[in-house]
Structures are given as structure tokens and as C-alpha cells.
Amino acid sequence: MKVEDLSEVFWRKIKFVLLFTLSIVLLYILQTKFILKIPVMDNTELLEAIDSYETIIERQTEYAAQVKSIHEEITAMEFDIHQVQKQDEINKKIFRIRSVYKENKMNSKYFFGIQSANILQIYFDTREEHSSLLKNKKVILDNLKECKANI
Numbered sequence: 001m002k003v004e005d006l007s008e009v010f011w012r013k014i015k016f017v018l019l020f021t022l023s024i025v026l027l028y029i030l031q032t033k034f035i036l037k038i039p040v041m042d043n044t045e046l047l048e049a050i051d052s053y054e055t056i057i058e059r060q061t062e063y064a065a066q067v068k069s070i071h072e073e074i075t076a077m078e079f080d081i082h083q084v085q086k087q088d089e090i091n092k093k094i095f096r097i098r099s100v101y102k103e104n105k106m107n108s109k110y111f112f113g114i115q116s117a118n119i120l121q122i123y124f125d126t127r128e129e130h131s132s133l134l135k136n137k138k139v140i141l142d143n144l145k146e147c148k149a150n151i
Contacts, residue, residue: 067116079131
């Protein structure tokens with residue numbers, strides 16, 4: 001009799017555990033399917049955006065190297081000597097940097113081309129004006145010395 005009671009209690013416990021796990025699994029499935037929806041996203045747009053930003057960063061580093069080389073050319077250039085061909089080459093390089101904005105359909109991500117070209121142009125013009133001021137100052141001082149000598 002004890003064995004029968006023991007087996008009956010055992011099978012009741014087994015039935016309870018099985019029904020309990022089945023009900024938990026069903027509740028979990030219902031909850032995940034209908035109540036708490038797991039968001040499903042299409043990542044292709046995000047991946048395309050990441051790729052475009054990577055290409056923009058690559059282009060920026062490429063153009064930054066070009067800007068540095070143009071800056072070095074402007075710094076090394078002697079404006080005392082009339083160098084039309086060299087000045088035209090530098091202006092063409094600056095224009096190429098500016099044109100990256102127009103080539104990419106005036107996308108604001110490529111506005112760095114206009115900004116860097118404007119800064120280079122300002123630097124070039126400032127160096128040119130500074131050189132001409134120094135040259136004019138030297139001419140004025142020579143004329144002043146000549147006038148003092150004549151007096």
C-alpha cells in the first residue's frame with residue numbers, strides 16, 4: 001500500500017511539473033508574440049549610412065593631406081619674385097578642393113571642401129599682401145633715405 005501511495009504521489013508530482021512547465025512555456029510564447037513584441041529592423045539603410053560616412057571620412061583625410069601640401073607650397077613660395085605659373089597652379093589646386101562640394105551635388109557632408117579652400121585662399125592672399133607690403137615698405141624706406149640724403 002505504501003508503494004502504491006508513493007507511486008501515485010510521484011506521478012501526481014510529475015504531472016504537476018509537466019503541466020506547470022507547459023503552462024510557463026505557453027505563457028512565454030504568448031507574451032513574446034503578442035504582448036512584448038521584439039522589434040525587427042531592416043539594417044540595410046543603417047549599413048549604407050555607415051558606409052557613406054566611412055567614404056566621407058576617407059575623402060576628408062585625403063583632402064586634408066592635399067590641403068597640407070598646398071599650405072606648405074604657399075609657405076615656401078617667394079612672392080617677391082613674380083611667379084604667375086606657380087600662382088596659377090596653386091589656385092587650380094585650391095579650386096579642385098573647392099569642387100568636391102559641387103561634385104557631390106552640394107551635399108552638406110562635403111562642405112569641408114569649401115571651408116578648406118576658403119581658408120587656403122585667405123592664407124594665400126594674406127601671404128601675397130604681406131609680401132607686397134614688405135616690398136613697398138622697403139621701397140618707401142629707400143626713397144626716404146634718398147630724400148634725406150638729398151636734403
